Amino acid sequence: MGVNSLGKPTIDPGFLRxxxxxxxxxxxxxxxxxxxxxxxxxxxVSRHCQRFAGRTFHQLPELLTLAEVSARWHDLGxxxxxxxxxxxxxxxxxxxxxxxxxxxxxxxxxxxAMKKLPPPLNAMVAYVIAGHHAGLYDGIRTQxxxxxxxxxxxGLPPWQEAVPKALLEAPAVAMPKLNxxxxxxxxxxxxxxxxxxxxxxxxxxxxxxxxxxxPVQAGERMVDGVDFSALDRHLTDYLTQxxxxxxxxxxxxxxxxxxxxxxxxxxxPGFYSLTVPTGGGKxxxxxxxxxxxxxxxxxxxxxxxIPFTSIIEQTAEVFRKTFEGFPAGGDALVxxxxxxFDPDRETTRNRLTSENWDAPLIVTxxxxxxxxxxxxxxxxxRKLHNIAKSVIVLDEAQMLPVDLxxxxxxxxxxxVEQYGCTIVLCTATQPAIEFRAGKFEIGLPAPTPIxxxxxxxxxxxxxxxxxxxxxxxxxxxxxxxxEIEQGLTIVNTRRHAVAVFGALKQAVGVDGCFHLSAAMTxxxxxxxxREIRRRLRRREPCRVVxxxxxxxxxxxxxxxxxxxxxxxxxxxxxxGRCNREGRRDRAVTWIFEPKEEEFRRLIGMLGSSADAAGQxxxxxxxxxxxxxxxxxxxxxxxxxxxxxGWDRRGICGAFRTGDRRLPLDCDFASVADRFRFIDDTxxxxxxxxxxxxxxxxxxLNCLHGLGLHPNRILSRRLQRQTVSVSQxxxxxxxxxxxxxxxxxRFAVLSAPQLYYNDELGLQLDADPFYDPNMTIV
Numbered sequence: 042m043g044v045n046s047l048g049k050p051t052i053d054p055g056f057l058r059x060x061x062x063x064x065x066x067x068x069x070x071x072x073x074x075x076x077x078x079x080x081x082x083x084x085x086v087s088r089h090c091q092r093f094a095g096r097t098f099h100q101l102p103e104l105l106t107l108a109e110v111s112a113r114w115h116d117l118g119x120x121x122x123x124x125x126x127x128x129x130x131x132x133x134x135x136x137x138x139x140x141x142x143x144x145x146x147x148x149x150x151x152x153x154a155m156k157k158l159p160p161p162l163n164a165m166v167a168y169v170i171a172g173h174h175a176g177l178y179d180g181i182r183t184q185x186x187x188x189x190x191x192x193x194x195x196g197l198p199p200w201q202e203a204v205p206k207a208l209l210e211a212p213a214v215a216m217p218k219l220n221x222x223x224x225x226x227x228x229x230x231x232x233x234x235x236x237x238x239x240x241x242x243x244x245x246x247x248x249x250x251x252x253x254x255x256p257v258q259a260g261e262r263m264v265d266g267v268d269f270s271a272l273d274r275h276l277t278d279y280l281t282q283x284x285x286x287x288x289x290x291x292x293x294x295x296x297x298x299x300x301x302x303x304x305x306x307x308x309x310p311g312f313y314s315l316t317v318p319t320g321g322g323k324x325x326x327x328x329x330x331x332x333x334x335x336x337x338x339x340x341x342x343x344x345x346x347i348p349f350t351s352i353i354e355q356t357a358e359v360f361r362k363t364f365e366g367f368p369a370g371g372d373a374l375v376x377x378x379x380x381x382f383d384p385d386r387e388t389t390r391n392r393l394t395s396e397n398w399d400a401p402l403i404v405t406x407x408x409x410x411x412x413x414x415x416x417x418x419x420x421x422x423r424k425l426h427n428i429a430k431s432v433i434v435l436d437e438a439q440m441l442p443v444d445l446x447x448x449x450x451x452x453x454x455x456x457v458e459q460y461g462c463t464i465v466l467c468t469a470t471q472p473a474i475e476f477r478a479g480k481f482e483i484g485l486p487a488p489t490p491i492x493x494x495x496x497x498x499x500x501x502x503x504x505x506x507x508x509x510x511x512x513x514x515x516x517x518x519x520x521x522x523x524e525i526e527q528g529l530t531i532v533n534t535r536r537h538a539v540a541v542f543g544a545l546k547q548a549v550g551v552d553g554c555f556h557l558s559a560a561m562t563x564x565x566x567x568x569x570x571r572e573i574r575r576r577l578r579r580r581e582p583c584r585v586v587x588x589x590x591x592x593x594x595x596x597x598x599x600x601x602x603x604x605x606x607x608x609x610x611x612x613x614x615x616x617g618r619c620n621r622e623g624r625r626d627r628a629v630t631w632i633f634e635p636k637e638e639e640f641r642r643l644i645g646m647l648g649s650s651a652d653a654a655g656q657x658x659x660x661x662x663x664x665x666x667x668x669x670x671x672x673x674x675x676x677x678x679x680x681x682x683x684x685x686g687w688d689r690r691g692i693c694g695a696f697r698t699g700d701r702r703l704p705l706d707c708d709f710a711s712v713a714d715r716f717r718f719i720d721d722t723x724x725x726x727x728x729x730x731x732x733x734x735x736x737x738x739x740x741l742n743c744l745h746g747l748g749l750h751p752n753r754i755l756s757r758r759l760q761r762q763t764v765s766v767s768q769x770x771x772x773x774x775x776x777x778x779x780x781x782x783x784x785x786r787f788a789v790l791s792a793p794q795l796y797y798n799d800e801l802g803l804q805l806d807a808d809p810f811y812d813p814n815m816t817i818v
Contacts, residue, residue: 058120058203059128061253070129074253076119077205082249087112089245096341097237097429100459101217104234107166110212111242114153115170118146123198147171148191149200155192157211160704165235167192168707169242177239177417177709181702189703220458224698232696232707233455236414240425244397247423267369267401269335275367276329291623294502295322298492302326305491306333310340310463312475312488316495318502319469319617323436324356325363327467330491331432334463344403344433346410348440352595353377354567356436357404376400378409398424407440408718414452415692415716417709429460438466439473439610442646442718443680444689447483450474451693454485465491469613470667473676481681496669504623505616507630507666509658510603514636518603519544521631526553527576527583529599531615533607533647535560535588537640539801542586553582557591561802563761565730566590573597591618598622602630605640608650609657609675613667632658632666653678690715724771725763726780726805727789728797734762738789745783759787764803774805 059073060082066072075081087109094108118124124146151171155163164180171191172178178188201209217234221227252259280299284292298317305313306329315330317323331343347353357377364374376398413421414428433456441449456462466474466488476484492498513521518541522528532538535558542556555573557566576583577598589607591597592614598621604612612632620628635641643651653675657663663671688694692715695708729738737758744751751759766774771788774780779796780788790796790803798804 058125060116060119061250062128062131064254076116077208082253083113083116083208085249085252086115086242086245089248090241093241093245093426094238097241097426097460098217098234099430099461101234103215103217104238106212106214107162107238108241110154110158110214111166111169111238112245113208114150114166115173115242115246116146116150117153117204118144118149118197118200120203121146121149121198121200122203124200145194145197147173148194149197151188152192152194152197153209158214161231161698162214162216164188164703164705165231165238168235168705168709169239172239172417172419172709173243173246174419176419177236177422177707177713179708179710180697180706181700182708182711192703225693225696228696228698228705228707229451229693230455230459231698231705232709233452234459235705235707236416236422236709237425237429237460240422243419244423244426247396247419262399266341267374269332269340269401272364272367272374272401273329273332273336276325276332276363279363279366280325280329289623290501291320291504294498295326298322298498299326299329301493302330302491303333305489306330307337308334308489310334310338310461311457312464312466312485313491314466314468314475314488315491316468316470316498317492318499319614320504320621320623321469321498321502323467323469324359327434327465328360328363330465331434334432338463339430340432340461340463341430342398342401342403342427342432344398344405344410344428344431345436346405346407346433347436348407352436353404353406355595360402360404374400374402376403378403378405396420396423398427407435411441411445411449411452412713412716412718415448415712417713428456429462432463432465434465434467436467437610437614438468439470439676439680441474443649443683444686445692445716445718446474446680446683446686447688448692448716450483450485464488468610469617470610470669470672473610473672473680477681480677483687499667499669502623504620504625505628505630507612507616507632510631510633512636513603513633515540515544516548517636518633519548521603522584523548525584525601527580527599528601528603529585529587529591529597529618530603530605531587531589531591531618532605532635532640533589533643533651534640537605537635537637538586538588539804540637540640542801545584545586549584553584555583555585556800556802557585557587558802559588559590560764560804562728562730562734562764564733565802568731570595570597589614596621598624600625600628604630604632606632606634606651606655607647608679609654609666609672611650612654613672616667649683650679692716723765724768724788725760725765726771726774726803727759727763727787728803729790729793730762730797734793737762741783741787741789750784751787766803766805770805779805 058076060076061074063069063072063074076083078084090108090112091105094105098104098108124144127144147170151167154166154170158166168177168188171188178186178191181187181189219227219230221230248259284296298321302315315323315327317326328343334340335343345356347356354377357375360375367374413424416422453464457464474484475487476482518530522530522545530541532541538556538558542554545554553576555569557569573583573585574597589611592611595618597618599619602615602619604615616630619630656678657671657675658666660674663674665671692712695712697706698704700706727738729735737755740755741751741759775788779791781791783789796803796805
């Protein structure tokens, strides 16, 4: 027996079936990856898959066997002579070959599972195997690819004679014990479990393939877990050093919140609520709770889901600075997962961990979290098994869209009841999504309050009065702002912000006046925010007109704020930018209604939330519009009386059992298309603003001239130089030559000097209805 190019004993390749060729040795079959054996692909996938499933299905142990058999059978089609002949001819990796229509090696395993396993478990495994490259299919559909079509596919190349008999043995399987009586609930839970099973398999398959095809990259991944008790101690020391000299009633209240979070962290996994007024220290206090809770309950990671683009980067930076002195370092511990992530901070490790969230502390968006929970593509589903056994902090939990409320809450319940998660409903007002008999029966079980007396804490931290300013036009609003040195106005639309800013400049001049909206690139906005903070610290003139992106977590402190009528939860966030540190005896946030009809007219969630707030104000029942009674009245109108719209997109009804053709019929692909926090009506335009932006565009133009495409790093830099506009504005700009397409996909502003303003940002036109960068995919 000889040795191969890798120094291992050679085996006659005529007796082997291969999973992948070796790109380093394309002609040496003895260096290729075998399907079976100790070093075989199926064994490697099984090891990963069973490890993932052991954590994911800890509370559904019956599904562990399905994970094992899915890994064992997922590549049965590769045993066929036809596939092996193709692999030898190709001489390269065909891991994605099926997507390209070259080879179908997954239908065999799906068909075999349907024959050998009892219903509906057979369908669960069939979905997972059939879709492990292309994604989870719809079960039955008249047009396009479906699981049923794959199960009925004829003429697959023979494969069984080459498979070891032990590999084909069907294990004894049993239905998991579900917390459901109604058929619809059972189907939804089985569909959710199928997606989790799919996650275990596709991540295992990817990692096993990567270990063989690209061992250097595989070595960059985090191998050992993090000691959460050490993180907890580090955070305790950090907070002690940082806040030991802080004095005053706000500092005392924050210290009390922190201590309470630590003491409540010893509780069991479940639903918790953290109701702390804006400026009360929720971010680091909730982190303290989460880390200690992980230690107490052997949980794997902390996931922060945030609704607003403007605070994702800020929160992640706070966490990175917190753990700078930790041995692993803040950059290694914190995964910041959103499309605006600064490419200059990207490392190989955080790029790899973003694929499957294999990191101890993740900062992401509501969009990324919830759309992944209802996704069907392998790239978005790989992370799902790592959501199990996590602490999930939902910042401003009441910001979930009304028309997706029911499926979102059903998913959260399953994460807690069946997948070992703890969910912290973190809010400045009060949890709006818990069960209320006769009002909100789709709500979550009553959470354990971390703050026992939220009303008392609210009273202690109250440092802003909220008053009504009546109806104001832009000139009147600017006149009010001109009477003080520092003030902030927040409006609902970009057009309104531009109009108020113009009136303000006419009233007081240019110096010390700033505009902030999503018409500006992220890089531009961050630069303006730095100057605003500098002026506030030095008590220099600083008057700001902004859209709602400045709310919720943007750390600024003004003596007076004006807020255009909107939801009371958003008004509370606006008030959090007023007297934030409690340094003033009295501060006011004014609520006003725009006089101009074009600024009064709102649609979608902006319109419904403003209408609900208007009804609360008009009732005259509440002297404190941010008090808990007023907030409850608001949510009763905004959420709880909208029953017809809680599942307007038909997500919950897309999972069915009982069909004789397919015992579990799930519309996985259709659900993924319909479950969108933001409708795909926004298109990005790249702007070469500032020296950095101009340099990035020079690189892109150079690549375009060479017929090449940008790499990942340059693509990330381009994202930070973009502004999103509505589809029709984008198409109009393209038709008029205001933008041009480079490298087949990037719409680039042709003349920034004409259409991009240093104060206002992109001025092709204004989108009066929706600020798309408030959330991010």
